[in-house]
Amino acid sequence: MASPTVLERARLLVEPAMAAAVDRLCVEVRLPLRYHFGWTEPDGSPSDAGSGKGLRPALAVLSAEAVGAPGSTAVPGAVATELVHNFSLVHDDIIDGDTIRRHRPTVWSTFGVEDAIISGDALHNLAYQVLLDDPTQQRVAAATRLATATAAMIAGQAADMAFDDMTGIDLEACLAMEADKTGALLGYSASVGAVLAGATGDHIDALEAYGRELGLAFQAVDDVLGIWGDPSVTGKAAGNDLRERKKSMPVAIVLSGHDEAAEQLRAVYGLEGDLTDADVDRATAVIEAAGGRDRTVAEARLHLDAALDSVADVGLVDTAVGELADLARFVAERDF
């Protein structure tokens, strides 16, 4: 599927403001962060590695347009959500021990854990600075909602970490974790443009619900790609999630079964030391045979439909709703 044009449109609107925000940071964290955003190489020379799809800025821009405001209204909110999202990536990569992101070594593996911690802290705080510099009523509302969404995101990450030490995680617990970890900030992204435009509560709620559901669809797809994704597309190692013994959606579905497949999967996850390629292949086969993959794909479709329903017939601007639908399908139907 071709990239929805809103991604490029939002990038052109938001990236200059992102670069200006990062320029406000002290010189010590600027280099690791510019590297993280794909703007430079580790030595500071220019790079065209790129910063990822820019889903969150696109959602923010569309949420302004959906309530009849120009997309530019969303810019401070788009910047804030990108800053928080990227702070979480920089810290989560340390926590998860991930060495590769967007096809490049992660910040901690390039600049060290210490620099990655402080760089993430700087991004986190900068998000509030961007919104509170000019504390209009709308921006304060956007900052207040950011605090709530970020708290949920952090709680989701903490729950995900705690799953590592639990043997039985069911689908419900997994969905609750992913709603926090991914859904809360996508719900924020998909409504902050409307908040900044001073829209009605109903419209803000509808857009936020769309984003939350899209978050679950996105995460379901991500969880499929984390096991079956092509490393050249995902930018992560093959079978990454199983190797790290993640309790992602396909795994939680199988573990919920309390049957032979659950037993076999639990046995692989219970092995001492690093999992071999053969262990990962065996776990992959068990999950696939037990329907973990198909049911996760079905879960993605379910939440995609719920996202589309949330913004249908609630009085939002039609063209923007069409673009929100295209964007949701693009996210939820990417390469399985």
Added chain:
Amino acid sequence: MASPTVLERARLLVEPAMAAAVDRLCVEVRLPLRYHFGWTEPDGSPSDAGSGKGLRPALAVLSAEAVGAPGSTAVPGAVATELVHNFSLVHDDIIDGDTIRRHRPTVWSTFGVEDAIISGDALHNLAYQVLLDDPTQQRVAAATRLATATAAMIAGQAADMAFDDMTGIDLEACLAMEADKTGALLGYSASVGAVLAGATGDHIDALEAYGRELGLAFQAVDDVLGIWGDPSVTGKAAGNDLRERKKSMPVAIVLSGHDEAAEQLRAVYGLEGDLTDADVDRATAVIEAAGGRDRTVAEARLHLDAALDSVADVGLVDTAVGELADLARFVAERDF
């Protein structure tokens, strides 16, 4: 010197609100954080280890009283500043590799680096939630100023880390770093009560200047204690700052000299591998003989005087100014 009574008065006002704020966090980070605050043991059983002196809440409470408002006005600001201060402690202990704080193992050395990262993130974000939950004009102003102060604090920590890789740090660079790292948040603490009370800009500025100067005095004393402090009082290992090759104020003063003492100190800091007790003793003697200790003590007195001057004769409430002066002396004249 006996503890100023405002420390206990502020603790009684602020600690219940602190506990309530931490209770809002997800269960996974609550345990490490309650441990960090000295409320529990690592297993969750009660502890009376205590949370430190509570200097920042006391400053916040006095800054409300200094403009004629009840101390309780300061509580949300006192909580926010304690949350940010403690987020920075939890993360800085990872960054600096410190294993002991307040006579107990640090969060990362008890619960692991991963849990310490996410727990710090949760505290950082909670500070904004506490202020923005009820976004009155005064609380929004307090949140906006918090974003600025926290950005400076993070920049100061990043500069401190960068000093580790530099061979020549002069006193001016060291003071600029410490003004950011310690002064900014103490300036915030010492003015946030007045901000929440809706005080005039002049009064807020005077109180903030007091806090910033107190921060430099505090840091000078801390730097002396980091080399010559009694471990049973400081709660840190003896000679800790030299062992970690910190470019603290006494060190920066000697390195600024470009003389034989600077040469000798640079030679010790340039040794391969961990420094031995003998290396630390030698560096200590060089710094003391070159006047690094005396000049740091003089620096503390200078900034203490500047702090006292800032709040004298500017129309603040006399009793509160008297308590601010007592508190400043208590901080700047603690055991050398």
